[in-house]
Amino acid sequence: MSEKVHVLLSEEEVEKRIREIGEQISRDYEGRSVHLICVLKGGVFFTCELAKRLKIPVSLDFMSVSSYGDDTKSSGVVRIVKDLDEPLEGKDVLIVEDIIDSGRTLSYLMEVLRQRGPKSLKLCTLLDKPERRVRDVQVDYVCFNIPDEFVVGYGLDYAQKYRNLPYIGVVEL
């Protein structure tokens, strides 16, 4: 079965905004390097695009957490599916996510990573759905605030589909 998807944010809008955020992060971290943590799977497209725009030294690591499975509703239980390869002590760490929705994933992840002793820990997201928040999360960089609709594309999936769309779309369920 295939769902209808309509465009919410075009490829041009998304990439223009990522360039702007990249410039802002490059200014904020001037004279330092940044350790990007890509939250798999959804964060992978945003992380690649953002990393290319940064004008400071960048290192990368990957973590996979899951709470949605194939559903449009969070199970409420966050699982680490793949942990980081490198320790975080003394590093300026920037978590890169595709979306913050209920906030459950990121409030859990921030807590887990804070305990690993980074010099600083910040959070950058492509999309934020503030209306849906059930857990407080301090977000440092947001590309777009979006309404309460289930979105796909640019890494985001519906039952593992549509991650490869070059734009952000809304699934008509």
Ligand SMILES: O=P(O)(O)OC[C@H]1O[C@H](OP(=O)(O)OP(=O)(O)O)[C@H](O)[C@@H]1O
């Ligand atoms: O704020 P929340 O309600 O916790 O939702 C946000 C999380 O949900 C998605 O991950 P998902 O569990 O779907 O895994 P995926 O990135 O592998 O698709 C997304 O990538 C975030 O990590």
Ligand code: HPA
């Ligand atoms: O709107 C969404 N789309 C895809 N994955 C998600 N995970 C949390 N919210 C979403």
